[in-house]
Amino acid sequence: EGRTVLALDWPQRMLRLQERDAFRVRPAEQPGPQCVLRTAPGEERAHAVFDVSALGVSLHWPGCLPGPRLDELWRHCRLEIPGRPPIPCDLRVRAVNRLTGEGNDGLKVGCAFHHPTPETQRAAQRYVLETERAALSARRQPARA
Numbered sequence: 001e002g003r004t005v006l007a008l009d010w011p012q013r014m015l016r017l018q019e020r021d022a023f024r025v026r027p028a029e030q031p032g033p034q035c036v037l038r039t040a041p042g043e044e045r046a047h048a049v050f051d052v053s054a055l056g057v058s059l060h061w062p063g064c065l066p067g068p069r070l071d072e073l074w075r076h077c078r079l080e081i082p083g084r085p086p087i088p089c090d091l092r093v094r095a096v097n098r099l100t101g102e103g104n105d106g107l108k109v110g111c112a113f114h115h116p117t118p119e120t121q122r123a124a125q126r127y128v129l130e131t132e133r134a135a136l137s138a139r140r141q142p143a144r145a
Helices: 118-140
Strands: 034-040 043-052 056-061 073-080 087-098 107-113
Touching (some): 043 073, 043 118, 087 118
Antiparallel strands (some): 034 043, 034 073, 043 056, 056 107
């Protein structure tokens, strides 16, 4: 009816809320995890992993490759985390974002586990929990000279 419904000053501080259904962690170990995709029978390509959750992964897609399509399904993949058994999975592409900034080339591709087995979910969740626990422990340790 032409009246002001809400008026406010801009806040001094803002919080960013994560809009995901599961907590994600960034790998701390180097070399970090890789996601291996089957590109054709007998052919595979490994991609560096940005982060992992109990529901999926995000990975680096090099700029020299044609970008994936949203909702594309990749079967017979595996998440390879150093020091752990490979985690077999099928992945569905949920987000494709261009990397920006100096030295960034390519895309960040967010993938959901597609019909994961209970073993896949447990292995991913175990990795997330252990990575977060290690990060919290490292933050509590005093810096050594």
